[in-house]
Amino acid sequence: MDENSELLCEVPEAHADVVEKVRDVLPDDDTLYELADLFKMFGDSTRMKILFVLMESEMCVCDIAELLGISQSAISHQLRILKQSKLISSRREGKNIICFLADDHVRGIIDQGLSHVLE
Amino acid sequence: MDENSELLCEVPEAHADVVEKVRDVLPDDDTLYELADLFKMFGDSTRMKILFVLMESEMCVCDIAELLGISQSAISHQLRILKQSKLISSRREGKNIICFLADDHVRGIIDQGLSHVLE
DNA sequence: CTTTCATATGAGCAAGTGTTCATACGTTTG
DNA sequence: CAAACGTATGAACACTTGCTCATATGAAAG
DSSP: OHHHHTTSSSOSSSSHHHHHHHHHHSSOOOHHHHHHHHHHHHHHHHHHHHHHHHHHHOEEHHHHHHHHTOOOOHHHHHHOOOTTTTEEEEETTTTTTEEEOOHHHHHHHHHHHHHHHTT | GGGGGGTTTTTHHHHHHHHHHHHHSSOOOHHHHHHHHHHHTTTHHHHHHHHHHHHHHHEEHHHHHHTTTOOHHHHHHHHHHHTTTEEEEEEETTTTEEEEEEEEEHHHHHHHHHHTTTO
């Protein structure tokens, strides 16, 4: 009868209503992908560490590497990804490249995550 | 001279001080990994969609699948992962398994992310 | 008990990810 | 200029991830 519920489980009326309402409220696909891509940045421990460091202080690339005990190359690769996501930015200062957070939401996002992890 | 800065870039005093201070403030490795693992859950568009749906209403598995246009199997696999992360929970109701958000932080985390994505 | 419906699960595969290694680039210093 | 330092980058590789397909499980209805 109701073509919309062709694929729904066989519970007759109630479910279809709710499904329709929720469908209307969902963000568009572009927004959802952007959002997932943003959270991907926080989903790797190396990037997470870098962000934590930069929450405390701006810092040059090799200091980040040394502080975290991760190779300069690995750090540099991750910094590039973080820059592409507009989460961090950098400036040159003599021979060094100084990196710093470029987005105020980083703290907010991490804080929300910490609330979960620390129960 | 200073053995700590053996691997640091050659800027003499200033950097080592900052590095030491930041090192003291960093969360321990366990916390960092947990945090990254948490954000991984939000880093896939399928899981993101599921979480958005459940933010609006609890819902049975096959309705989620139909609403999102994703196979039942794929949804089920992702639900399992989300349950392992304690982000969602479920109960049986007749033939259906009803899924619902198990953590209040989900909304907070997603909202923070949205603030970034929507400029 | 048998069938049916809703869900779960395992194997297999294609695509994505993060690291290392070697090397290139660009700035500064002598 | 050449050498040295800090950083970036590309290729290669191991590993992970998310999907599909087939099938199993388990509650409910006949």
